[in-house]
Amino acid sequence: MIKRLRARRHPAAAGTGTETLLSGQRAWPNMLLLAMALAALIATGIYLDWDARVLAGMAVLVGLVSGLFVWLVGLIGLVPLIGPIIVKVLSFGFIWLLNAMGYLVSYVAIRRGYSRDVLTYRGLTMALLIGIVIGYIVAQFI
Numbered sequence: 486m487i488k489r490l491r492a493r494r495h496p497a498a499a500g501t502g503t504e505t506l507l508s509g510q511r512a513w514p515n516m517l518l519l520a521m522a523l524a525a526l527i528a529t530g531i532y533l534d535w536d537a538r539v540l541a542g543m544a545v546l547v548g549l550v551s552g553l554f555v556w557l558v559g560l561i562g563l564v565p566l567i568g569p570i571i572v573k574v575l576s577f578g579f580i581w582l583l584n585a586m587g588y589l590v591s592y593v594a595i596r597r598g599y600s601r602d603v604l605t606y607r608g609l610t611m612a613l614l615i616g617i618v619i620g621y622i623v624a625q626f627i
Contacts, residue, residue, distance in 0.1 A: 512556075513556075516552075523547055526543070558572055583610075583614075587606070590606075591603045
């Protein structure tokens, strides 16, 4: 039986997961080009008087599929002092979305006769949201 000897590699050598970091560092020219192309497409659509819903849908689709929105939020977050605050304000929309979905589910459940369960659910939801807000405030002081 012949044993194959493997060459020992240093943990920081290429091939150990650092490619993803380097590819992210090299991706900014492509993302900047994509952002400019999307802005030009929207400007052209406005100039040619295309339907606003089609333009918005196309912008959201391109932004979500390509990861452009995440890149732009990250870019905004790099601005000293004001950038992280803007990113936090933009992320509060997620909490509002959760609350709106809770109201929609509550409406449907009340119509079907589950009012007691809805009361319990809304109480738990409000406790969760209040806990998130208190945690955010406490984290700002730490």
